[in-house]
Amino acid sequence: MNFITKEILTATMVLFAVIDIIGSIPVIISLREKAKKIKSGRASIIAAVVMVFFLFLGEEILKLIGINVNEFAVAGAFILFFIALEMILGVTLFKEKEGGRDMATVFPIAFPIVAGPGSLTTLLSLRAEYEMENIIVAIIINIVVVFIVLKTSSRLQNILGKNGIAIIEKIFGVILLAIAVKLFTSNIQELFT
Template identity: 65%
Template sequence: MNLNFREIASATMILFAVIDIIGSIPIIIELRKKAGHIQSEKATIVAGLLMIAFLFLGKEILNLIGIDVNSFAVAGAFILFFLALEMILGITLYKDDAPETAAVVPLAFPLIAGAGTMTSILSLRAEYETVNIVAAIVINIIFVYLVLKSSKKIEGVLGKQGISVIRKIFGVILLAIAVKLFAANIKSLFI
């Protein structure tokens, strides 16, 4: 086992920016209003299991359809780039239909473990040790759970402006990560 705290910290920050649970607080509050209750524990466990399963099976699924991890990482860099633009500019390039209930489906997938998160996990696999990515997923899942449990309090403390500022900061971090991921993997496609 090759635990590397620098890799864990880096992977944690990447996943934190992609999952963007702080930026999702308004959506979580809206879900709570519509459904009356959010299944925080269930949503968190399902999202964590989805992410870990994709970490281990994602590469095999890609091999099955004939795509290598570096190509997927480059594609992931583009997704992260557009997610970052959405966060920084406050625009919506892609939006799913609004979820009807606050059950596992809209929370665990696609809100927490969505396409951006899955792409990031496989992209991270091209750069980091698996054990460090698992640690990063666990750290993020714990944070997601805490945010889901205390979303009303967080919104009250940060306010709309605070959430907006945090989103923009993580958008810039995500943009830098997208550029790094693209640069690190594009070379291998032409060798």
């Protein structure tokens, strides 16, 4: 085991920014009103299983279609770049539609809000640079945060307010943009060497 605090912190922040669970509070509250009940624990566990599964088998899936991790990381950098632009500029480029009344726990909360295309792409991008165990710790930390936010979403919205949520979203958008640039430059060099 090779636990590196810096890698864990960076991977945690990247995943936190991509998952953007704080920014999803209004969507979660709206779903909670429609579905009446959201199983926070179940949604968190399903999202964690999907993310860990993709972390381990995503590369094998890529090999089947003839893509290496560096190429996927460059593609991931573009996705992170656009997600960051969404967060900073307050525009909607690719938000998923809300799911049905009965499926709110699994869809859209577990997938795609938590374990969506952005976070799955990010996991493989992180795998190109960081140790596996550090990424798993980052996933666990984020799933714990997701669970807490799902459990306390109404109270969090009251505490942070619309402006608070917007400020957090902008800050993490800028961090995510910088990480996307770093991910792109480091992996594009690997493709040409």
